[in-house]
Amino acid sequence: MEILVFGNPLVSEDTAAVEVGNLLKMMGYKVTFSDDPFEIVGKGRGYVILDTVHGIDRVIIVDVNSIETDKHYSVHGIDLGTVIRICQQMNEQVPLIIGIPTNADPEEVIEDVI
Numbered sequence: 084m085e086i087l088v089f090g091n092p093l094v095s096e097d098t099a100a101v102e103v104g105n106l107l108k109m110m111g112y113k114v115t116f117s118d119d120p121f122e123i124v125g126k127g128r129g130y131v132i133l134d135t136v137h138g139i140d141r142v143i144i145v146d147v148n149s150i151e152t153d154k155h156y157s158v159h160g161i162d163l164g165t166v167i168r169i170c171q172q173m174n175e176q177v178p179l180i181i182g183i184p185t186n187a188d189p190e191e192v193i194e195d196v197i
Contacts, residue, residue: 136182
């Protein structure tokens, strides 16, 4: 199982998943860090996505149908939610998404992730 981690280590509200991903990598898991949501295309169920989720207080499995998407008028700046919708319309399987709370302590939530 491979893990694809989304997040921005330069934005404090978006680092939780990156920090958990770093721990997983140190534990020997195959972890890739990305800021390109199109990386999920063609991955199917062989991947797990880790992403920071605002408004939650524990690690969750994200319901892909509940992800909000932004309105786009070009392909620049397309978000993960939009790419998931595209994958669904193409009848592609969407990877499992694990949501990490914004204020999560990586050491405390790592067991919930694995």
